[in-house]
Amino acid sequence: MITVFGATGTTGAPLVDTLLAKGATVRAVTSGPAKVGALKAKGCEAVAADFTDPAALAQACDGADKIYLVTPAHLDMRHWKANVIEAAKAAGVRHVVLATGLGASPKAGLTFGKWHSETQELLKQSGLDWTFVQPTYFMQNLLWQAVNIAKDAVYYDDLGGPVAWIDARDIADVAAEALTGAGHAGKGYGLTGPEALTGEDVATVLSEVTGRAITCAPLSPDDAKAAMVAGGMQDEVAAAMVELASIAPKGYLAGIETTVSDVLGRPARRFRDFVAEHRDAFVE
Ligand SMILES: NC(=O)c1ccc[n+]([C@@H]2O[C@H](COP(=O)([O-])OP(=O)(O)OC[C@H]3O[C@@H](n4cnc5c(N)ncnc54)[C@H](OP(=O)(O)O)[C@@H]3O)[C@@H](O)[C@H]2O)c1
Numbered sequence: 001m002i003t004v005f006g007a008t009g010t011t012g013a014p015l016v017d018t019l020l021a022k023g024a025t026v027r028a029v030t031s032g033p034a035k036v037g038a039l040k041a042k043g044c045e046a047v048a049a050d051f052t053d054p055a056a057l058a059q060a061c062d063g064a065d066k067i068y069l070v071t072p073a074h075l076d077m078r079h080w081k082a083n084v085i086e087a088a089k090a091a092g093v094r095h096v097v098l099a100t101g102l103g104a105s106p107k108a109g110l111t112f113g114k115w116h117s118e119t120q121e122l123l124k125q126s127g128l129d130w131t132f133v134q135p136t137y138f139m140q141n142l143l144w145q146a147v148n149i150a151k152d153a154v155y156y157d158d159l160g161g162p163v164a165w166i167d168a169r170d171i172a173d174v175a176a177e178a179l180t181g182a183g184h185a186g187k188g189y190g191l192t193g194p195e196a197l198t199g200e201d202v203a204t205v206l207s208e209v210t211g212r213a214i215t216c217a218p219l220s221p222d223d224a225k226a227a228m229v230a231g232g233m234q235d236e237v238a239a240a241m242v243e244l245a246s247i248a249p250k251g252y253l254a255g256i257e258t259t260v261s262d263v264l265g266r267p268a269r270r271f272r273d274f275v276a277e278h279r280d281a282f283v284e
Pocket residue numbers: 005006007008009010011012029030031032035049050051052070071072073077099100101102112135136137138141
């Protein structure tokens with residue numbers, strides 16, 4: 001059995017679907033009891049467990065051989081993941097596939113890299129088998145702006161440089177392979193899409209797909225942070241997001257990793273296809 005934490009989330013939801021399509025036995029975990037029914041309707045077990053509730057985490061891990069561990073970007077995420085790793089170890093879980101971020105390592109200079117590295121090291125020390133999925137910027141983040149793009153025909157670029165956006169479904173597919181295939185223990189999988197796009201490139205793709213003239217407007221770090229905080233993000237997490245974006249103009253988020261195709265034997269999903277699939281979200 002594979003327990004999937006964050007099963008209603010951006011990577012967890014497609015992961016549950018992929019695992020079920022592969023015929024795996026899955027237990028999906030949500031913090032919201034009201035979401036259990038919809039998860040069960042997918043054809044898996046489902047339980048409610050909060051990352052702060054050790055007893056519920058123990059039940060979520062009970063009988064599981066492997067787990068997928070992801071939390072939202074949150075100030076408490078290291079503590080939450082430590083709780084799950086402890087519960088997994090106590091329950092006899094063998095292998096944890098941990099979602100972190102590209103560049104996470106003990107040498108990381110950026111806040112997110114340091115936070116994720118702390119959990120990676122904790123998992124390594126736990127004695128459990130581990131695989132790290134370390135993605136770059138999600139294509140799904142573009143949907144945060146969908147209403148504004150549809151209304152104002154403007155893409156607000158808070159990155160300011162080329163970024164190798166990845167479709168979260170590719171992260172899920174690599175995680176599914178790591179959870180069901182052999183030879184993935186002890187691997188750190190840096191994950192990107194197949195091409196790096198600037199803000200102007202993003203606006204061009206949006207324009208071509210929607211048939212509307214969508215312009216790119218730079219968004220200052222202060223305005224970007226304010227928008228994230230207004231959207232409910234914690235101040236320190238928004239600051240870490242802005243810090244991450246600050247390396248984009250130097251080209252540091254533009255590197256292309258071949259891991260998706262190496263692991264899956266097919267190319268990574270393209271940004272243009274993602275926009276085309278979500279075209280309706282970007283038009284009024
Ligand atoms: N977005 C990016 O561009 C990007 C890039 C690189 C790395 N990352 C990393 O990826 C991770 C986020 O991945 P994601 O987008 O798949 O996650 P997500 O969708 O933000 O969150 C996963 C799920 O966690 C559940 N959750 C929230 N609070 C909980 C709690 N207290 N107890 C139990 N479950 C709880 C939520 O589901 P319920 O409401 O159903 O409980 C949510 O659906 C972060 O670590 C982030 O740093 C993100």
